[in-house]
Amino acid sequence: MxxxxxxxxxxxxxxxxxxxxxxxxxxxxxxxxxxxxxxxxxxxxxxxxxxxxxxxxxxxxxxxxxxxxxxxxxxxxxxxxxxxxxxxxxxxxxxxxxxxxxxxxxxxxxxxxxxxxxxxxxxxxxxxxxxxxxxxxxxxxxxxxxxxxxxxxxxxxxxxxxxxxxxxxxxxxxxxxxxxTVYHTLMGSPETVPAATALDRDFLADYAGPLCIEPRYERLVRAVLGTSVLEDIEFHYPEEGREEEAAIADTGLGVYLTVTGSTAREHGLLLGEQLFPSExxxxxxxxxxxxxxxxxxxxxxxxxxxxxxxxxx
Structure with a gap:
């Protein structure tokens, strides 16, 4: 046996x-x-x-x-x-x-x-x-x-x-x-990200302000971005029942999972760096x-x- x-x-x-x-x-x-x-x-x-x-x-x-x-x-x-x-x-x-x-x-x-x-x-x-x-x-x-x-x-x-x-x-x-694989991706509105500016970790290092994320991903985002980047960043969370990409568009900057990014673009968001693979x-x-x-x-x-x-x- x-x-x-x-x-x-x-x-x-x-x-x-x-x-x-x-x-x-x-x-x-x-x-x-x-x-x-x-x-x-x-x-x-x-x-x-x-x-x-x-x-x-x-x-x-x-x-x-x-x-x-x-x-x-x-x-x-x-x-x-x-x-x-x-x-x-x-x-x-x-x-x-x-x-x-x-x-x-x-x-x-x-x-x-x-x-x-x-x-x-x-x-x-x-x-x-x-x-x-x-x-x-x-x-x-x-x-x-x-x-x-x-x-x-x-x-x-x-x-x-x-x-x-x-x-x-x-x-x-x-x-x-x-x-x-899908990716935790940095997203931002054109009003927050100046034209011809790369939306990546370097952008976040110089950024101060709100960052919209799902509450359950807060520790993950802290690990992925590194705590030194987050000193001047304040986490904002989508209201219950509100679509994440819509909440990010209102906030101006955020991190969320994307496959094709089509929903993000429908909300006028720019897709930035793929910060971490979810697998x-x-x-x-x-x-x-x-x-x-x-x-x-x-x-x-x-x-x-x-x-x-x-x-x-």
Whole structure:
């Protein structure tokens, strides 16, 4: 009998889909990944009101998804969504996947088979911090928001995160990224940024005034910009329910996540420097890494990843 290696993963959203894409390519389980992704996208559309629900309520759908004869099939659970009315939403719970390296030998060289169990968590990083898991996937943002040291100099790369984690604060380290990159980007209005002026870190170093950010990103922004830049800057926050880009346009300067920047341009904003990449990362709790866990980690890592991250092992 082999060992089951649990891996903490997000319950929903882009980070979970990135993990599933990674498993589909590395473990040869595209059908399983597609099934989970399709189910969760359908449930998200129902929760947002994009689709009209059928006669079955959420509990019946949960039973349809999770009451199965196949022990390798995915399981789902319910959480309260943050939308108006706090509706219950179906999210990922767990699935077990046998590992096979494609050869006649066993995967880890021990003579036993290994399987991984993906386990949904609201905040996988925190589950690793409490040593519930040896491996997990979560947003690099949460690592910055939780444990990186705030220093006068800025943090611009995911690859530099580990050097900013005090071993006394956390045993969790970043292994690699998954390449699903969006950016925390500096934005400004034409009234705030003079013509022909570069909207970058140097601009911020000479700037004094308000900077609009999401409250949950305050510690991240402090780490990314460096505390010395923030001496003459005052954080402003969007009013509840107000679009972030609109709030930045009113403030004159801000930092927010962008993919294409189209919404920012619709509000008349100039796109400046991409300050920090937001990416789903593979994490490890170093004291919990056994030989079997290391073998699984190596299987999930690899040079085929197009990531902003390059961490030396």
């Amino acid at each position: 082999g060992e089951t290696i649990p891996i903490a993963v997000p319950r929903k959203g882009r980070p979970l889909e990135s993990v599933l894409d990674r498993l589909a390519s590395r473990l040869g389980v595209p059908d399983l990944a597609d099934e989970i992704t399709s189910t969760l996208r359908h449930e998200k559309a129902l929760t947002k009101g994009v689709l009209d629900p059928d006669e079955e309520n959420v509990y019946h759908r949960l039973a349809d998804y999770s009451t199965v004869d196949d022990p390798a099939a995915p399981e789902y659970t319910l959480v309260r969504d943050t939308r108006a009315g706090k509706p219950r939403r179906i999210v990922f719970d767990s699935v077990t996947i046998p590992l096979d390296d494609g050869s006649e030998s066993d995967f880890d060289g021990t003579g036993d088979d290994i399987e991984i169990q993906l386990v949904g968590r609201e905040e996988p990083f925190r589950a690793l911090r409490t040593h519930e898991f040896a491996l997990g996937f979560d947003s690099a943002d949460l690592v910055l928001e939780e444990v990186v040291e705030l220093r006068p100099d800025p943090l611009g790369r995911i690859a530099d995160i580990n050097a900013r984690i005090n071993p006394a604060d956390s045993d969790v380290r970043v292994v690699t990224g998954l390449g699903d 789903t990362v593979l994490l490890e709790s170093t004291p919990e890494v056994s030989d079997e866990v290391a073998a699984v980690r190596s299987l999930l890592d690899g040079g085929d990843l197009e990531t902003e991250l390059a961490v030396e092992q």
